[in-house]
Amino acid sequence: MFFALGPPPPRILASDLCDLLETYLEAQQVREIYRAYFFSAEAHDGQKRKSGEPYIFHPLAVAYILAKMRMDTQTLCAALLHDIIEDTNITKEKLASEFGKQVAELVDGVSKLSSIQFETREQAQAASFQKMLIAMNRDIRVIIVKLADRLHNIRTIGAMVRASQRRIARETLEIYAPIANRLGMNAVRVELQERSFATLYPLRYRVLAQEMQKLYSKRTKIYHSIQSTIEQRLNQCCIEANIVKREKHCYVLHENMRDKKKANSVDKRKTFSQVTNMCALRIIVNSVDDCYRVLGVVHTLYKPICEHFKDYIAIHKVNGYQSLHTTLFSTHGLLIDIQIRTMAMHQIAENGITAHSISQFDKEMDCPHEATNYVARKRTQEWLHGLLEIQQSASDSLEFLEQVKIDLFPDEVYVFTPQGKILQLPKGATAIDFAYAIHTDVGNKCIATKIDNQYVSLSTQLVSGQTVEVLTAKWARPNPSWLNFAVSARARSYIRHFLKTLQYDDAVLLGKRMLDKELAPYSLSVDKFNEKQRAHLLETFKVDNLDSLLAEIGLGNRIALIVAHQFHPSSDISIKAPQLTEESQSKPLVIKGSEGILVNFARCCRPIPGDEIVGFVSTGRGVIIHTAACRHVDEYRQSPEKLLAVEWESQLSGEFLVDIRLDVRDKRGVLATIATAIANMESNIKQVSNESSDFIN
Template identity: 75%
Template structure:
């Protein structure tokens, strides 16, 4: 729930009361000191809502307090704007609050010391900086999500153009990141607030119809809940059955999808996407999950193709549940999720559940297996981001790769040895090759799907077994970019092609310069170290390859470069 508007001191007092429920007194005192420091730094600054600026950091910290985050993260939330918006330096924060807190604050702060041609370039560069900081400490993005969530809650004070820009950025980047980290509660609120800001009329219409539908179906929900609860009690299964309300944006997203519509060119209607009752059943153990599934399938007729076992094969963010859709006796479909209490907490809180954001936390207990899976998936994603940023030519390209990588749906395929590989929806065989390793993708010559040769552009579906054949002499083809879907594959293909173009330019430049140097009985390979240094100094380049590439690309004339070695006194043309 949004933090109520009040005086900063009252909000700070409420925050401390919340923190005292789970933090030691000394750590609560440290957070209180961070509040005082931040309040003094932001003294006189006001938000567009008319409140003192310190209300915003307090609200962000309150959001994190509700997640039971640690004291360092809470201090960073209270201080997250002091480097960017005040004269306080990072070094000052290190002295006052220590290196970890200062690094968190710096990771969230935008780049302000560099000049950019456009707002998009500045945003992309700041985003790249934040993600690199996040790869060192994942708490950076948790602070940023709390910051963005409160900004979205108070977005109404902004101008229309700013509201739409911020809402679109939230919907394209921050809500998917929350989803990728399993922070479902944060993701849903970000999506709903963004949807309301971008399309206020559509949001109001959908929200109104949803309320009407739930009012009409209240009796059906009660009947279903009672029937299922009684059947589970008879089987001695301890279970909680809850109604699961759909959200406006999720329905809007499904209505815009063409998949499953009655016509190729026709999208789904509200009646089609809302024609179901959603329930969630929470039990004690994994065994109980499958026992409940059996009971439910005896009660109602299941739709086989709509059953998904995310316990055996978790989602890419570590999410686990059994999903099944059934026909009810009321003419409606029943959509049911079955999970344990631990799975439920992880599904709602993601990486913030059980303190999983704390790096280095390890446990061998079976009870923690699900939790550590989520942490492992988050770390794998961060490592993937690091690889992508190394091959991206600039921040804008990197941001596009990240957006592509934040897919809401996945397909699950197998290697010949039975390892499960997760790929984005609509991924092709070449995406699978690059998911194995960049060298496997670069050297891919053929692919077998279920032991049958298929083109590299073949889309993959869950359950298929894929084998990649490679050869050292082959290399990526530019046409692969026409059907590669994953950000990883597209990034590596582009990186290889850029290097390939550079290498070819170097070879061409060498041939052109050798031809001109032959007049002086020289060649590139025969140049002495002194002669090479002379060329680098004369033409202001860092390496001989860079000079050859400029010649090959037509940016320099080989004759003029070779003319530097003309022994006649007049030969000094640059």
């Protein structure tokens, strides 16, 4: 199916909608939807779209899209009213009194946040998207209405200015098409992708569409021959089946051509002939047993490519999709890409959670054996619950949206727990993603993992079919380096949340130590502040509480010296400051080497206990410790307020990184000898680099 960027689709009239509704709804329900149409038409009276047509034609078209999915009365009323709160003076309360609370909640969930002012368009979009996804947790029909709304908008995008077209198309490809895919709504996903691609790259789309039409015309006889051969063999085996040709879509072809060859070390992209050298067929049968019988038949006709076989019937895709996939060698020089499924599987594959009436969702969850698309909806409910957890740990809407985009990554790997439970994870997921998929506490306290009973690194990428076991310890906690290889949105969100909490706690403790050091000349400390002194600091520095002020000092966002200067006798504050004395001199800040993530040791000079050291307060990073002889210290002296007098604690225990340079003869086994010597000293090698020299001794 190819989508040309031509004139907009024909207008949908109220009579067209009613004719369609009468095919599956009762007369009373149709009248209620018609009443919603009149209410919406009156509210939008005088408003026009960018195309110049009356605005009401947009809600009508959205409702018609949903009616073709056979959606329920409340969803269709919400579709007709979906822009009421956002674009008119009608309130949510008014909608609730007219059409009920559920319809009002659906409309509110789809509406953007217009009452809050944001600094950028991106922040506004992210906040509105976050609001919509939270509403999805209460009622999945919110996103169904939004997808239909976006589908009609992308069909009529030609009336928008070019900049808006590109913005909407890009947002559709990044967010709404993946959501449709995640919900199993394949037909909606394909049209969103194709129209968005045609909007962003009209020339590329047109060239690809023309080439595909030519290719199909040339290969008609070949496709017919392959199809006839399979049909004849199935008839001989008494298997009823419907074989249809699958069309490749331009967006998918474009993305496949952009993918670099995995098997070739040369950095090349795939050519058009490589991604189209395939005859794609779909075989629809009556039962699951017939699916596997057909698989055996086609494998006897043509030789299969073993690594391309996928059994999504035994192990469903994360969106509930089921089919057998296999790729075969044909005698015509083409590969044959075959999908085998039942009609019920096909309905779910195309329509996802809308394959059957969405209003029966709760009933089906209670009686799963009565629902053919129970798995799709159960997985959707689990996904929405996961999104809610991510939202609770995200610091802002932009971070939440970033994590959701990661979670919408389409490919998955399937791995097993030691108890045999299957977990779906994003492609490229590592052992740490597996740990967080089991439970947050398992991820936070993970210390090691086993894959197929062999110990592996936490950064090891998982492969489908592996059995993964996680080892934990009560003392363990997330490491910032995990963010370098964690892939799943859940894992990344919880690691970030933990580190932010840990960073805040460390910042408060470090800030208190730094402020106490600067308060020492005034015979003061944080613990000795009276209520009047506390109140003055909070008012002066515009913070809500003392911990917030200490955290800002610890993070380097405020200078402890400036805060302490508020108590200098010369300062014009109403608080009686203690007098400076010669005896109360400022003492250096004592460094233990284990303060946490906000006391860092500079890589340029690698300070270790015994070195003379200085501290530099770095914005957002806390205190960076350098040796006094470091070449960077002279630069830091230009900001003396950020320099900090520090010294080592007398009793230290722990490990510190140092750089060691060794000049050795280049001979066999020398590196092993050095590593053994270092290990015998109970030390460990973090990193090794070597360079050769022409020097000969």
